[in-house]
Amino acid sequence: MSNGPGIVITGASGRMGQMLIKTVLDSDRAHLAGAIERQGHDWVGRDVGEAMGGTANGVIVTDDALEAISKAQVVIDFTAPAATLAFAALCAQARAVHVIGTTGMTDDDIANLEPASRHAVIVRAGNMSLGVNLLTQLTKKVAAALDEDFDIEVIEAHHHHKVDAPSGTALMLGEAAAEGRGVALKDVSDSGRDGITGARRRGDIGFSAIRGGDIVGEHDVLFAAPGERIVLRHMATDRGIFARGALKAALWGLDQSPGHYDMLDVLGLS
Numbered sequence: 001m002s003n004g005p006g007i008v009i010t011g012a013s014g015r016m017g018q019m020l021i022k023t024v025l026d027s028d029r030a031h032l033a034g035a036i037e038r039q040g041h042d043w044v045g046r047d048v049g050e051a052m053g054g055t056a057n058g059v060i061v062t063d064d065a066l067e068a069i070s071k072a073q074v075v076i077d078f079t080a081p082a083a084t085l086a087f088a089a090l091c092a093q094a095r096a097v098h099v100i101g102t103t104g105m106t107d108d109d110i111a112n113l114e115p116a117s118r119h120a121v122i123v124r125a126g127n128m129s130l131g132v133n134l135l136t137q138l139t140k141k142v143a144a145a146l147d148e149d150f151d152i153e154v155i156e157a158h159h160h161h162k163v164d165a166p167s168g169t170a171l172m173l174g175e176a177a178a179e180g181r182g183v184a185l186k187d188v189s190d191s192g193r194d195g196i197t198g199a200r201r202r203g204d205i206g207f208s209a210i211r212g213g214d215i216v217g218e219h220d221v222l223f224a225a226p227g228e229r230i231v232l233r234h235m236a237t238d239r240g241i242f243a244r245g246a247l248k249a250a251l252w253g254l255d256q257s258p259g260h261y262d263m264l265d266v267l268g269l270s
């Protein structure tokens with residue numbers, strides 16, 4: 001007898017895909033209903049437990065996403081923007097909760113999720129950990145309390161495989177800082193400085209990205225003024241924090257009406 005709702009994991013062979021599979025298998029509140037990989041991937045047709053180097057668990061990796069999703073209540077998806085948009089359409093069709101951790105989505109990509117969110121629950125966040133979501137609220141408060149004498153910089157560091165910058169988390173923190181200041185991030189964002197950039201513009205929110213080794217994810221929000229600095233910091237040392245957040249979002253999403261939600265909604269921090 002299987003426990004709780006059936007959850008499908010996309011991008012099963014990925015760093016987060018494997019962590020999510022372990023987290024769902026360890027949970028007594030849900031069960032693993034499917035594991036999806038793209039067509040031609042060498043995991044397709046194999047038992048996912050064995051493919052991960054462990055014991056068989058009876059879930060065979062498939063490239064037939066619609067078939068897998070139609071048998072589940074939830075899809076947890078940490079893949080890539082184009083794949084996530086395609087999975088959103090399938091989740092809407094199957095009325096499955098779609099938990100999206102994928103980052104690097106453009107404003108157009110996010111707008112393109114809207115039709116799906118009219119039929120199914122979407123929970124999307126660039127970071128699913130409790131710590132980072134709490135940090136967004138602290139960032140907003142500090143930014144609201146300080147004036148533009150304090151330059152705001154978001155500094156992030158990740159492993160050398162990461163393909164997008166600034167990270168989804170850095171953008172969440174930048175949005176929170178902008179909200180605290182009562183400005184739109186798009187009007188004050190400054191990322192990718194290189195060459196003769198000119199002096200820093202008062203009121204800008206800057207972004208810097210470090211890529212190296214196996215860094216799981218580190219984020220500083222720096223408030224720098226003449227004579228003093230405040231640094232708010234989050235350090236992730238284990239991808240399990242993101243997977244546990246995603247599972248929490250999945251279970252929460254089952255009780256919601258169709259719509260587009262984030263982790264602040266799930267954690268009751270909004």
Ligand SMILES: NC(=O)C1=CN([C@@H]2O[C@H](COP(=O)(O)OP(=O)(O)OC[C@H]3O[C@@H](n4cnc5c(N)ncnc54)[C@H](OP(=O)(O)O)[C@@H]3O)[C@@H](O)[C@H]2O)C=CC1
Binds near residue numbers: 011012103104126168
């Ligand atoms: N919100 C959060 O809390 C977190 C978000 N992330 C985000 O999650 C995403 C994945 O990160 P990570 O696991 O490190 O990346 P990986 O590259 O390790 O994994 C991505 C997986 O998605 C698969 N994939 C990509 N495109 C498709 C497709 N079209 N159809 C099916 N599968 C596809 C990849 O397959 P293949 O290998 O064949 O390309 C791979 O298995 C990133 O956007 C990252 O920023 C990461 C951690 C936390």
Ligand SMILES: O=C(O)C1=N[C@H](C(=O)O)C[C@H](O)C1
Binds near residue numbers: 127218
């Ligand atoms: O790609 C990663 O690894 C991570 N991505 C997310 C992001 O872009 O912020 C979350 C976490 O920092 C790890």
